[in-house]
Amino acid sequence: MKSDSSTLQKKLLPRHISFMAMGGVIGTGIFKGSAETVSLAGPGVIFSYVFAGLLLLVVMGAIAEMATVYPGRNMKDFIREAFGERISFILGWLYCFMWLAVCVIEVIAAGSFLQFWLPDVPLWVLSLASAIFILAINMMSVGGYGEFEFWLAGVKIAMIIVFILLGAAMLFGFIPGAEAPFPSNYTDYGGFFPNGWTAIFSALLVVMFSYGGSELIGLTLSEAKDAEKVLPRVVKNFILRVVLFYTLPILIICGLIPWNSLSEQTSPFVQVLTSAGLQGAAHLMNFILITAVLSAANSGIYGATRMLHSMATGGEAPAKLARISSKGVPINSLILSGIVLILGSMLAVLNQAGLFRLLMAVPGFVVLLVWITICLSQLKLRRRYPTVPSFKVWGFPYVTILAVIGLAVIALLFLFDAQNRISIGVCLAVLILLIAWSAIRFRPRSNQRD
DSSP states (O other), X not given: OOOGXXXXXXXXXXXXXXXXXXXXXXXXXXXXXXXXXXXXXXXXXXXXXXXXXXXHHHHHHHXXXXXXXXXXXXXXXXXXXXXXXXXXXXXXXXXXXXXXXXXXXXXXXXXXHHTTTOTTSOHHHHHHXXXXXXXXXXXXXXXXXXXXXXXXXXXXXXXXHHHHHHHXXXXXXXXXXXXXXXXXXXXXXXXXXXXXXXXXXXHHHHHHHHHTTGGGGGGGGGGBTTHHHHHHHHHHHHHHHHHHHHHHHHHHHHHHSOGGGOOTTSOHHHHHHHHTTOTTHHHHHHHHHHHHHHHHHHHHHHHHHHXXXXXXXXXXXXXXXXXXXXXXXXXXHHHHHHHHHHHHHGGGGSOHHHHHHHHHHHXXXXXXXXXXXXXXXXXXXXXXXXXXXXXXOTTXXXXXXHHHHHHHHHHHHHHTOGGGHHHHHHHHHHHHHHHHHHHHHSHHHHHHXX
16 A cells, blocks of 8 residues: 555646646647748648647557556556566656656747847756746645646647637738738648658657657546546547647648748747737747746656656655655655756757757657557557456557557657757667666566566
């Protein structure tokens, strides 16, 4: 039995869970990274987002299905049930590594956006301040944290909705005096697929980073009320929103300004509103961008601390990391994550552009490994479920197998992409280290069983 000092509180509501996961997904990937994906594939990049969304649907469906069979357990517990403690150990630490890398990206991005208003303040100072702010939020009670993140994520979601409506009105000429560019920007400048169909697969490497974090729902199960009942409904609504919140804004951006005129130095959202001559748009968008990346970092710290807590309670990490504060926060896990985040924010003294490219490939590759393992866990566990699941993945096992194949192909593309060579080298080095560590750590237990 777990003691009260290591048991998480079940205070997260369905709306908290949905918005926390969306907070992890809608961040730098859409507001800044979309410029890179559009530069790779043009307007046709929306097919990259749709295809990745279909893969995500299978992964989230697998999590929801296993949650109905194993109530009170989270994503890592499913992996451990399917493949044992060694794989769970490796994936757990790799997942923490991924989320901390994401958090570092987001706080440095927040610092760069703050420089729009404070150009004389060094980037590392603003990034450090952003990191401290995020850690302060995570010190709140579980219910308070969920409510804060609900509103923090709600700001950027509302902004995207407003952008879609305003952009559509501009695109189709519903705003008096504004020229309606539809459909010239889709047909000119090389057409809808200016770089060919193969560019859609190249863009997937960045899209996977953007969608990474969706599986965070799988870690909220330990703190959610009636998770096995509400999760299937949350997953269905979540997938639709994520795909729409990525594809519609990108369609509007490419419709309003030529795809090849986007600058990777500035958010495409800012460029569109500025080109439309909207006064104060840059300042408003800058505020939204800061909110968005801080929300993503907030979700990331939650993901890292809950994974560390789960590993500690399972004997895969130091037991001290399982300690819970009076507010229901895994306090030692938060302290460890905070140290890494603060040190990571200091990397802002280095080359920012090169740093973003280096760090963004890390979570993209790790997300693929985690998603593949989730699907494989469902494939293996389905045959020996203790009860009949109230929710089942559609077209099992064929759909799940196809998802695994699709994810594996994208992972291979990651490995052979020259631009990601350093990042993938870091990921593989960490993976090899964890495999060696697991072999040493679990050898005595194996011998005892023999």
